[in-house]
Each structure stands twice: as C-alpha cells, then as structure tokens.
Amino acid sequence: MTFIAKSFGVAAIMATSALCAFGASAQEPAQNDGLNGTLWLQTSVEYKTTAMSVYAGATRLLPAAIGDHSWTAALEQDGNFMAKKPAVILDVDETVLDNSAYQSWVVTEDTSYSSKTWAAFVNDAISTPTPGALEFTKAAAAKGVEVFYVSNRKAPEEAATIKNLQEYGFPFADEKHVMLRGEIETWGSAKAPRRQAVADDYRVIMLFGDNFGDFTDDIDGSIDERLEVMDKYATYWGERWFMLPNPSYGSWESAAFGNDWKKSPEARRQDKLDSMAPWAGPTE
Ligand SMILES: [Mg+2]
Known part of the structure; x- marks a missing residue:
C-alpha cells in the first residue's frame, strides 16, 4: 500500500511536472529576430547617447560648414553652388522621428512589417523625436540653414508626417520641406532625385540618415560592395554625412540575403547566419 501510494505520488509529481513543462513552453516568448535591436533602440541609454553624440558633433560643425562656401555634402550638387543658401537634408524615420513603438509592436505581436499596419501607425502621428534631432534642426534654422526632410514615407502620409513633426516644433515642417516618396513621379525610393532637387536651389551642407540610401543610391550591392562604397x-x-544607428531594420539586413525579399523567412535567416564570420571556437 505504501509502495503504491509512493508510486502514485511520484507518478503524480511527474505528471504535474510534465504539465508545468508543457505550460511553460506554451508561454515562452516568441523567438523574434527584432527583439534585441528594437529593445536597444527603445530603452537603452547607449542608443540615446549615441544619437545625441551624432547630432552634437554636427552642431559643432555648423559654423565651419556654413562659412566655407565650397563645402557641400550632396553628391548631386553641381555647377556653381557657392552663393546658394545653405540647407541640410535629414531622413525622417529613425533619423528625426523614433518609431520604435511600431517596431516593438511587430516584435511583441511576433508579426512582421506591412505597408498597411505601417500606414496606420504613421497616421496616428505618435512618433517621438530622435534624441538630439530637435536641438540640431533648431540650431541649424537659427543660423539661417533651411531644413529638408527626405523620407520614403509615401506621399499620402504627408499630412500626418507634418503634423507629427510640427507637434514637437521641428523647423520647416511644411509641404515644401517634407519630400516624400511618390510626391512627384520621379521621386521613387532612391533618394538622389530629391537630393538633386534640393541641391538645385541650395548648398547642401550636411546629410543625416539611419540607412546607407540616405547618402548615396549605390547601396544595393553585396556586403563587400557596400563596404567599398563606404x-x-x-x-x-562625421563631417558631412551623419549616420544614426538602427539595429532594428535597414538595407544592412537585406544585403545579407542578396536583397531578395522573395526568399522565405527561414532562407533569409540562414543567409544572415551564413553572412557572419564566427570564431573557430576554443581549441581542445
Ligand atoms: Mg530612416
């Protein structure tokens, strides 16, 4: 009897353990590749101080860039630009506006980016300034520099984007200075035509972005080819081009899988793993 009771007890404990283990595994957080990068963007002192440092460095260079009339940051700048009024060009997403709430939603829901949910987020106009961006753009405007926002948000999202920028007092947040994808037929996702449009009338002294394409259109090569362009x-x-870190998304990620978004998520993940250069490990 004692043996049976003990055996039953052990069996009961084992069964309970099995249930607990099953229950625990059912509630385990999803393995989402965006977790660490997005957590870093949204919560870390390390991200915020990096962004602040980028903008602080640029602010210190403003007088030199304004005063040197041969100074230009745009590869598209041509002709005699020395007498043109100075301007800066900034990307919007993860450059002047922090959308980590959207990225966090993607991670916590274990879903992925879609243009539909992104448009809904943009239209909520709840993004916050990237640390340092507001201070820099205000300092530039105070020194007579016009500020242009060249973003791959789509043309129908212009009103919400302007509203979001204006809410925080970003200077020049208007239809002329907010230049979105598709506003004009030639304004596709590559940004050179929009940089060209600004450079036609202004001397572009600084560019800001979180993505290689915010500086040059030569971004779609392999990892090694991109490093060559860099x-x-x-x-x-750090002098004319200022890069904000974005470990959450960007062309750096797609470069690892040949920019082929038609590949399955598993194939893209494998390509990313294969793109790394790991240590051989400890010798026996
Ligand atoms: Mg961006």
Missing part, C-alpha cells in the same frame, strides 16, 4: 566616401562620415 570607404570611397571615408572623408564624408
């Missing part, structure tokens, strides 16, 4: 413009970084 090196080609080595003297621009």
Whole structure:
C-alpha cells in the first residue's frame, strides 16, 4: 500500500511536472529576430547617447560648414553652388522621428512589417523625436540653414508626417520641406532625385540618415560592395554625412540575403547566419 501510494505520488509529481513543462513552453516568448535591436533602440541609454553624440558633433560643425562656401555634402550638387543658401537634408524615420513603438509592436505581436499596419501607425502621428534631432534642426534654422526632410514615407502620409513633426516644433515642417516618396513621379525610393532637387536651389551642407540610401543610391550591392562604397566616401562620415544607428531594420539586413525579399523567412535567416564570420571556437 505504501509502495503504491509512493508510486502514485511520484507518478503524480511527474505528471504535474510534465504539465508545468508543457505550460511553460506554451508561454515562452516568441523567438523574434527584432527583439534585441528594437529593445536597444527603445530603452537603452547607449542608443540615446549615441544619437545625441551624432547630432552634437554636427552642431559643432555648423559654423565651419556654413562659412566655407565650397563645402557641400550632396553628391548631386553641381555647377556653381557657392552663393546658394545653405540647407541640410535629414531622413525622417529613425533619423528625426523614433518609431520604435511600431517596431516593438511587430516584435511583441511576433508579426512582421506591412505597408498597411505601417500606414496606420504613421497616421496616428505618435512618433517621438530622435534624441538630439530637435536641438540640431533648431540650431541649424537659427543660423539661417533651411531644413529638408527626405523620407520614403509615401506621399499620402504627408499630412500626418507634418503634423507629427510640427507637434514637437521641428523647423520647416511644411509641404515644401517634407519630400516624400511618390510626391512627384520621379521621386521613387532612391533618394538622389530629391537630393538633386534640393541641391538645385541650395548648398547642401550636411546629410543625416539611419540607412546607407540616405547618402548615396549605390547601396544595393553585396556586403563587400557596400563596404567599398563606404570607404570611397571615408572623408564624408562625421563631417558631412551623419549616420544614426538602427539595429532594428535597414538595407544592412537585406544585403545579407542578396536583397531578395522573395526568399522565405527561414532562407533569409540562414543567409544572415551564413553572412557572419564566427570564431573557430576554443581549441581542445
Ligand atoms: Mg530612416
């Protein structure tokens, strides 16, 4: 009897453990590749101070860039631009506006980006300024520099984008200075035509972005090809071109899978793993 009771007790404990284990595994957080990057963007002192440092460095360079009339940051700048009024061009998403709430939604819901949910988020106009962006743009405007916002948000999202920028007092947040994808037929996702349009009338002294395409259109190569383009413009970084970190999304990610979004999520993930250069591990 004792043996039976003990055996039953052990069996009961084992069954309970099995249920607990099953219950625990059913509630385990989803394995989403965006978790760490988005957590870093949204919560870390390390992200915020990096963004603040980028903008602080640019602010210190404003007098030099304004005063040197041969100074230009736009590859599209041509002709005699020395007498043109100075301007800066900034990307919007993850450059002047922080959309980590959208990215966090993607991660916590274990879903993925879609243009439909993104448009709904943009139209809520709840994004907050990227640390340092407001201070920099206001400092530039105070020194007579016009501020242009060149974003791949779509043309129908212009009113919500302007509303969001105006809410925080970003200077020049108007239809002329907010230049979105598709506003004009030639304004596709590549940004050179819009940089060209600004450079036609202004001397573009600084560019800001979180994505390689915010500086050059030569971004769709392999990882090694992108690094070559980066090196080609080595003297621009930190002086005329200012990159904000974005570990959540960007062309750096798609470069790892040949920019082929038709590949399955599993194939893209494998390509990303294969793109890394791991240590061989400890020797026995
Ligand atoms: Mg961006």
